[in-house]
Amino acid sequence: MKPILFAAVLLAAPTLAHAQSPGLEDTCALVARNFEMVKSVKVGIVQSFPELKPPGVRMTYSTKMDAAEMDIRDTIECQFETASAPFKLVKFCLGSTCYSADEKNADRLRRFEEAQSLLAKPN
Numbered sequence: 001m002k003p004i005l006f007a008a009v010l011l012a013a014p015t016l017a018h019a020q021s022p023g024l025e026d027t028c029a030l031v032a033r034n035f036e037m038v039k040s041v042k043v044g045i046v047q048s049f050p051e052l053k054p055p056g057v058r059m060t061y062s063t064k065m066d067a068a069e070m071d072i073r074d075t076i077e078c079q080f081e082t083a084s085a086p087f088k089l090v091k092f093c094l095g096s097t098c099y100s101a102d103e104k105n106a107d108r109l110r111r112f113e114e115a116q117s118l119l120a121k122p123n
Contacts, residue, residue, distance in 0.1 A: 021050040027087045028057040028078035034118045038063045044072030050083035054090055089116055
């Protein structure tokens with residue numbers, strides 16, 4: 001009997017960068033928290049782009065704090081006027097629905113204005 005050799009193939013999981021822009025990332029998580037009307041959100045994967053114009057963040061989150069990593073699937077994308085404080089939110093998208101100051105839909109415009117107002121208030 002000949003021994004069978006198995007080649008082990010290791011697939012490297014994509015590495016996630018540590019907070020590249022903690023202020024932008026925290027502010028985007030705050031937008032998600034305020035929009036969902038919960039005390040906190042569990043953040044999953046975060047990608048931040050402080051070097052782009054406009055600077056932005058894309059992340060997954062869950063309103064369930066005990067959610068397993070594979071169950072954190074809600075997404076939010078935030079764009080800001082600048083990459084440094086004070087941050088001014090210019091657009092955010094939850095899933096495929098976006099909210100911004102130039103929104104034609106009155107309800108989405110209202111949600112955007114609410115997000116800006118909540119960010120302007122002390123936590």
